[in-house]
Amino acid sequence: MSVLSRKKNQIRMTRADRVFSAVNYALLALITLLLIYPLYFTIIASISDPYKVSQGAIVFRPIGFTLEAYRNVIDDSRIWIGYRNSLLYMFFGTLFNLALTIPCGYAIGKKELPMRRFFTWYLLIPMYFSGGMIPSYLLVRDLNLINTPYVLVILGGISIYNTIITRVFFQNSIPGEIYESARIDGASDFRCFFAIALPLAKPIIAVMALYYGVAHWNAYFNALLYVSKSDYQPLQMVLRSILLLNQSALADLDMENADIDMILEMTRRAYVAHAMKYALIFIASAPLLIMYPFVQKHFVKGVMIGSVKG
Numbered sequence: 001m002s003v004l005s006r007k008k009n010q011i012r013m014t015r016a017d018r019v020f021s022a023v024n025y026a027l028l029a030l031i032t033l034l035l036i037y038p039l040y041f042t043i044i045a046s047i048s049d050p051y052k053v054s055q056g057a058i059v060f061r062p063i064g065f066t067l068e069a070y071r072n073v074i075d076d077s078r079i080w081i082g083y084r085n086s087l088l089y090m091f092f093g094t095l096f097n098l099a100l101t102i103p104c105g106y107a108i109g110k111k112e113l114p115m116r117r118f119f120t121w122y123l124l125i126p127m128y129f130s131g132g133m134i135p136s137y138l139l140v141r142d143l144n145l146i147n148t149p150y151v152l153v154i155l156g157g158i159s160i161y162n163t164i165i166t167r168v169f170f171q172n173s174i175p176g177e178i179y180e181s182a183r184i185d186g187a188s189d190f191r192c193f194f195a196i197a198l199p200l201a202k203p204i205i206a207v208m209a210l211y212y213g214v215a216h217w218n219a220y221f222n223a224l225l226y227v228s229k230s231d232y233q234p235l236q237m238v239l240r241s242i243l244l245l246n247q248s249a250l251a252d253l254d255m256e257n258a259d260i261d262m263i264l265e266m267t268r269r270a271y272v273a274h275a276m277k278y279a280l281i282f283i284a285s286a287p288l289l290i291m292y293p294f295v296q297k298h299f300v301k302g303v304m305i306g307s308v309k310g
Contacts, residue, residue: 042278050275069279082238090216093153097212100158105166127160151226169204
């Protein structure tokens with residue numbers, strides 16, 4: 001029956017249908033190529049000859065295979081300190097975000113919550129209006145959080161947008177009758193949350209963990225404002241400082257007083273720094289590339305929350 005049905009579907013397809021399908025496949029292949037090529041280029045540029053990379057000779061394949069860029073990255077202790085800090089900030093920061101977002105979304109999703117509308121508007125106002133950078137800095141300074149590792153974990157503890165998504169999930173994905181049955185059996189609100197809501201909320205927890213984890217891993221602005229100690233700087237700040245120092249080394253060189261060996265060495269360092277940029281990009285992206293496949297199935301379900309009610 002399956003063979004006959006396939007033959008019937010093939011017979012029913014007109015020439016216009018085949019052309020339409022071919023155009024769709026071609027567009028999907030082109031979009032996939034455009035999305036994959038930047039990562040592919042980053043990898044081949046990081047293992048190619050730095051001089052060829054600077055000249056723009058790398059297009060589809062590596063030229064002059066070398067791991068010098070990765071050796072320079074591995075030998076720099078600042079990279080590993082920043083890597084450790086970013087992993088810690090991402091782990092503890094995401095836990096702190098989830099501890100605030102999930103209960104808040106669950107609570108404001110309850111229709112019987114007193115002053116529910118007031119709390120909703122109270123959360124929406126700071127979503128569009130903030131105090132500004134200077135008042136925020138003064139507040140962080142008065143709390144003695146400047147140059148501490150806690151500042152990058154505490155700041156941005158809750159995202160109102162993510163809280164709204166979480167509220168929609170609890171409202172549309174978990175039937176209210178389950179809570180009513182639990183209350184008849186004597187379960188309290190805390191018991192309903194921990195025993196019923198959390199086990200059924202794995203998709204939204206995975207999506208929120210991915211959202212917050214990516215935000216913490218890529219964050220640099222708060223570190224730029226509040227952290228100047230190198231021991232507490234995240235990876236993004238370390239990468240920024242390394243690239244800026246290496247790229248400006250040749251420009252700061254005194255050509256009149258420098259000998260030929262020094263000029264050649266600084267020129268080589270400038271070329272290597274250009275190749276290091278791609279190695280650093282790949283190394284910085286690796287944790288997210290590794291983490292995404294584990295939450296992909298939950299992510300696809302989570303992003304569709306609210307699109308269809310019921």
